[in-house]
Amino acid sequence: xxxxxxxSVAIDSIQTPTETRENVLGGSATYFxxxxxxxxxxxxxxxxxxxxxxxxxELLRRRGIDTAGLHVVRGGKTFFWKGKYLxxxxxxxxxxxxxxxxxxxxPALPDSFRQSEFIFLANGxxxxxxxVLAQTPGARLVVADTMDLWIREQHDELMALFKRIDGLxxxxxxxxxxxxxxxxxxxxHKVLALGPRFVVIKKGEHGAMFFSQHETYxxxxxxxxxxxxxxxxxxxxxxxMMGYLAAQRNFEPKTLKEAMAYGILVASFAVEDFxxxxxxxIDRSDLDxxxxxxxxxxxx
Amino acid sequence: xxxxxxxSVAIDSIQTPTETRENVLGGSATYFxxxxxxxxxxxxxxxxxxxxxxxxxELLRRRGIDTAGLHVVRGGKTFFWKGKYLxxxxxxxxxxxxxxxxxxxxPALPDSFRQSEFIFLANGxxxxxxxVLAQTPGARLVVADTMDLWIREQHDELMALFKRIDGLxxxxxxxxxxxxxxxxxxxxHKVLALGPRFVVIKKGEHGAMFFSQHETYxxxxxxxxxxxxxxxxxxxxxxxMMGYLAAQRNFEPKTLKEAMAYGILVASFAVEDFxxxxxxxIDRSDLDxxxxxxxxxxxx
Numbered sequence: 390x391x392x393x394x395x396x397s398v399a400i401d402s403i404q405t406p407t408e409t410r411e412n413v414l415g416g417s418a419t420y421f422x423x424x425x426x427x428x429x430x431x432x433x434x435x436x437x438x439x440x441x442x443x444x445x446x447e448l449l450r451r452r453g454i455d456t457a458g459l460h461v462v463r464g465g466k467t468f469f470w471k472g473k474y475l476x477x478x479x480x481x482x483x484x485x486x487x488x489x490x491x492x493x494x495x496p497a498l499p500d501s502f503r504q505s506e507f508i509f510l511a512n513g514x515x516x517x518x519x520x521v522l523a524q525t526p527g528a529r530l531v532v533a534d535t536m537d538l539w540i541r542e543q544h545d546e547l548m549a550l551f552k553r554i555d556g557l558x559x560x561x562x563x564x565x566x567x568x569x570x571x572x573x574x575x576x577x578h579k580v581l582a583l584g585p586r587f588v589v590i591k592k593g594e595h596g597a598m599f600f601s602q603h604e605t606y607x608x609x610x611x612x613x614x615x616x617x618x619x620x621x622x623x624x625x626x627x628x629x630m631m632g633y634l635a636a637q638r639n640f641e642p643k644t645l646k647e648a649m650a651y652g653i654l655v656a657s658f659a660v661e662d663f664x665x666x667x668x669x670x671i672d673r674s675d676l677d678x679x680x681x682x683x684x685x686x687x688x689x
Numbered sequence: 690x691x692x693x694x695x696x697s698v699a700i701d702s703i704q705t706p707t708e709t710r711e712n713v714l715g716g717s718a719t720y721f722x723x724x725x726x727x728x729x730x731x732x733x734x735x736x737x738x739x740x741x742x743x744x745x746x747e748l749l750r751r752r753g754i755d756t757a758g759l760h761v762v763r764g765g766k767t768f769f770w771k772g773k774y775l776x777x778x779x780x781x782x783x784x785x786x787x788x789x790x791x792x793x794x795x796p797a798l799p800d801s802f803r804q805s806e807f808i809f810l811a812n813g814x815x816x817x818x819x820x821v822l823a824q825t826p827g828a829r830l831v832v833a834d835t836m837d838l839w840i841r842e843q844h845d846e847l848m849a850l851f852k853r854i855d856g857l858x859x860x861x862x863x864x865x866x867x868x869x870x871x872x873x874x875x876x877x878h879k880v881l882a883l884g885p886r887f888v889v890i891k892k893g894e895h896g897a898m899f900f901s902q903h904e905t906y907x908x909x910x911x912x913x914x915x916x917x918x919x920x921x922x923x924x925x926x927x928x929x930m931m932g933y934l935a936a937q938r939n940f941e942p943k944t945l946k947e948a949m950a951y952g953i954l955v956a957s958f959a960v961e962d963f964x965x966x967x968x969x970x971i972d973r974s975d976l977d978x979x980x981x982x983x984x985x986x987x988x989x
Contacts, residue, residue: 477871571777573894574914594873595895596909606986607909609896614874646989686906687987689946 391432391504392635394421394628395496395521396511396534398435398459402471402485403620403663405478410618413664414445415470417511417534420621423665424628424655425509426452427673429635432502434458434521436494438465448665457499465490478616479593498524507635509627510554512536515546522553530640532556534627540567551584555640558589558627573598574605587645589630591623599649604642608649611657611683618663622656625668629655629676654679691732691804692935694721694928695796695821696811696834698735698759702771702785703920703963705778710918713964714745715770717811717834720921723965724928724955725809726752727973729935732802734758734821736794738765748965757799765790778916779893798824807935809927810854812836815846822853830940832856834927840867851884855940858889858927873898874905887945889930891923899949904942908949911957911983918963922956925968929955929976954979 401415422431432455439461449456468491471484494517508525510518510533518533525531531554539547540563551557557580561573570576573590577600580588587601594616596609630652637644654676661667701715718735725731732755739761749756768791771784794817808825810818810833818833825831831854839847840863851857857880861873870876873890877900880888887901894916896909930952937944954976961967 572914572916574912578914592895595892598912605912607912608987609907609909612874612898612905612907614872614878616872643989650989684989687908689943689950689984 390429390506390635390638392425392429392507392509392631393432393434393498393502393505393525394418394425394509394511394631395434395458395518396421396509396513396624397468397491397494398433398437398441399468399470399491400441401469401620401664403618404471404473404484405618406474406476408617408663410663414448415620415664416468417621417624419445419449420624420659420665421509421511421628421631422449422454423452423668424625424652424659425632425635426454427629427655427676428632428651429507431455431632432458432505434496434498434502436460436462436490438462438467438490441467448669455502458496458502460497462490467491472620474619478619481619496521496524503527506530507631508532509631510534511624511627515539515543515550519546519550519553530555530634532558532627532631534558534623535563537563537566548583554585556587556589557585558591558623558630560591560593560623564588564590577605589649591626593619593622597626597649597653599645601642606646608646608653608687611654611679611686613657613661615661617661617667619660620664622660625659626652626656628652650680650683651676654683690729690806690935690938692725692729692807692809692931693732693734693798693802693805693825694718694725694809694811694931695734695758695818696721696809696813696924697768697791697794698733698737698741699768699770699791700741701769701920701964703918704771704773704784705918706774706776708917708963710963714748715920715964716768717921717924719745719749720924720959720965721809721811721928721931722749722754723752723968724925724952724959725932725935726754727929727955727976728932728951729807731755731932732758732805734796734798734802736760736762736790738762738767738790741767748969755802758796758802760797762790767791772920774919778919781919796821796824803827806830807931808832809931810834811924811927815839815843815850819846819850819853830855830934832858832927832931834858834923835863837863837866848883854885856887856889857885858891858923858930860891860893860923864888864890877905889949891926893919893922897926897949897953899945901942906946908946908953908987911954911979911986913957913961915961917961917967919960920964922960925959926952926956928952950980950983951976954983
């Protein structure tokens, strides 16, 4: 079943305590698309500048990702982010950010994208996210991500968006910021009360929590000693989750929990190298093998 | 099967962002004993002053905890700790600490305690912990806890202890401090290399990790919105874990994992009120019910 993602496509420069990578492929929609492509065909909507290397587009296309919605702005420059991870590999500082063409991103969906049924609104302003909903009349499941910037600066627009979406994915610090509640269980329930039918709180190395009216649960991260670059872990999680849901063509509670687990496992691979490098070296069977190990780990 | 614990028995004054409790029952051996008593008979070794309320001793005795090893120092005062939790309910400040009679604690085991087979050395100096080993010739499983103070100030003694114990329980910040490694998976393996046959790293609200030569796994905490007082959560975890092992009379990998889960669940109740208040209101059937919910949460 068709899965649509709208979000950023970027060039990143990343510093970790031990290594540096300059000008690698990044962006929320990029990580999401690649992660989802292990499970289902993906349609990507984003914007890049004329500087965006053709090899990156090729990489996505070879994964079955439809890039008809990736708009190239003549003479424009691609969104650039430069960041530095602290020794705990969780906290990070932004050293440079140039929105470039992404600053004027007004997603316009190709006709062939408008009947998409599974929709992921990757991080972007709630106004931009909302504008996608008007273009997807066939949507069956809409899930959005958000971030601290919009919680602080476009609160009303975000509240309006929450009433229009089925699921919301955010990280732990954002859930605390939004609700003013330091307990993630009660914070999750407070976010749920704002409109979404389910809420996922990502906890980085500690896994992810799920909240719906009838269910609250937490699944741990897959323990990996090899955390090389956490960039894109959250978007890889969302991509794995939504890709699995689209492949299963439903979002029943049972499917959602399996999808959460696949999201966690795709993310566990994503952090094992810079950019998409680790994901490029695995296939679906690696995910299924890790899933077996994960299920075994949680059985007793 | 007999379970022995050696550690502190204390009076605590606790401030949380919303409430304060003065002079309540606390201490590592206290929480451990009460938690373990849901599963197995416990023998407690500790020291208190003449000021220690008789009702606290009565409470422990009514749980089947053998207090023959609880030494009362005439004219002495009980170990007192006053602490304040920050709004995240995880970090805390010590406002006052008076070791009192615990400062001179030299555990001397009653004869009836010396053939104990399951031994828990709750937090104390590694020299004190080691002194217990000489008095327990029948030990089959020895598990110890430790803390930052001993890692910093009695490093050599701690290293000697690690070579004598079967299991080590510590929290995440202590594992990072001891190994200098910020990744808990590799930190766990480094601690394992120091001698213990298994290592448990407690992650507070995020659960606990287990490491042995053949197995690495993480189990999440049970999600509870009601975190009133986290004091003693780690000792309650250890008590639940060791109590279950003693009841099962073995420490096979399968039993250890079940024990980890019971530890997590006892701790999840312990934090739902001050001191032992919540644990006093539950029985084994409440733990088993939560275990059912926990297993269901981790199944998909």
